[in-house]
Amino acid sequence: MKAARFDRFGGPEVLEIVDIADPHPGPGEIRIKVRAAGINASDWKKRRGLMDEELPQSLGYEAAGIIDELGADVTGVEVGDRVFGVSPYGAAQAELAVLSYWAPIPDSLDYASSAALPAAAETAARALDQLGVTVGDTLLINGASGSVGNAAVQLALERGARVIGTGSLRTHDALRALGAEPVAYGTGMPERVRAIAPTGVDFALDVAGSGVLPDLVELAGAPERVITVADFLGAQRAGVRFSRGDDGRATYALAQAAQMAEDGRFTIAVGRTFSLADIAEAHRVGEAGAARGKLVLLVD
Structure with missing residues (x-):
């Protein structure tokens, strides 16, 4: 699969879209075909070497998409369901992502709006x-x-x-x-x-x-x-x-935010969207504070 990654610290120019092995869900996890992934300030902090020392590093902790693989002991969802959620592996800005916590995407939300919810709601x-x-x-x-x-x-x-x-x-x-x-x-x-x-x-x-x-x-x-x-x-x-x-994480907040969003009582504004290939530009815009609202990557 294609995924965002960097193998040296620096500016947005160090970001690359590379081919890496497909991930697979463990017990209690699911895998999704990513349709949108949220961008956070932690992404450029990681890229600049302010958080983790190891290299290379992938990016992304929140995504929305379509379930295409279930781990053992997963109930309540099926392959083909639309969900958004949190990946603990920091690799959600990719074509596939493994989620440990998720909630159904409300009918009223698209993938970009759903991908904007997890980190903000849980935090x-x-x-x-x-x-x-x-x-x-x-x-x-x-x-x-x-x-x-x-x-x-x-x-x-x-x-x-x-x-x-x-x-x-x-x-x-x-x-x-x-x-x-x-x-x-x-x-x-x-x-x-x-x-x-x-x-x-x-x-x-x-x-x-x-x-x-x-x-x-x-x-x-x-x-x-x-x-x-x-x-x-x-x-x-x-x-x-x-x-x-x-x-301790407030993982219940994903389902709460989804229900509130469906009822018209919760929203996180999406400021701009970018293709996965344009991740470097997304970082430039985010670091410069040049857009109001959440930045989201769209994955074809």
Whole structure:
């Protein structure tokens, strides 16, 4: 099969589409013919050598497509079903991918929209679980206008929380449409939050990694009321928990997001799509922040 890979660290030019052996699912896994695969910031961090040292490396943790092979002990799905999900092997940007967690694609979603859901929904749900966000809580989301931030807004509202979200002024209408109360990020952000929440907030979630963890701790009242998914070093300095997948994944969020999407209550905007062959250009656009919304690779 053809797959995205790099055998040296560097810029987007190191990315190649190569032929590698077809993967096969193990027990409890499925294989799909990939029709779309999500792109995340972790992809270019890997490519630049900021995450893993081994070479070569493949890319991609989320994809949508059609089941073409079932592993042992898999029930509830059949070959030919449309699903989206998570691959633990970091090789979903390819013609075939093995998924460990998946959910049916709602009739209302296409492959690109489905491939945009898994990482954002799981990351957001995991952080909300770890914070303990529930009905009546006020949650501040720093970076609410990105894919994970959008997912966190929608999932927190589903739990009955009040959501305040930071973002640039151009994102405020979109945040209001999701149900969040927007505030501008940058200097003076804590004061703007207190203008609409005078006693502060119950919890804060940082998905932007913009160096505001001390402000979030002050607004939430204690480090244990704040979680970041984007600022590892800042979390250490502020005594805040850094949420990662190896401390337990919220895999149920895939089915929840699918049902909410089918009901018209959950969406992750797709900013641009690219062919698998144009993955280098997708990285250039993503790193430059030149597109709003999720970037997705389409696989023929």
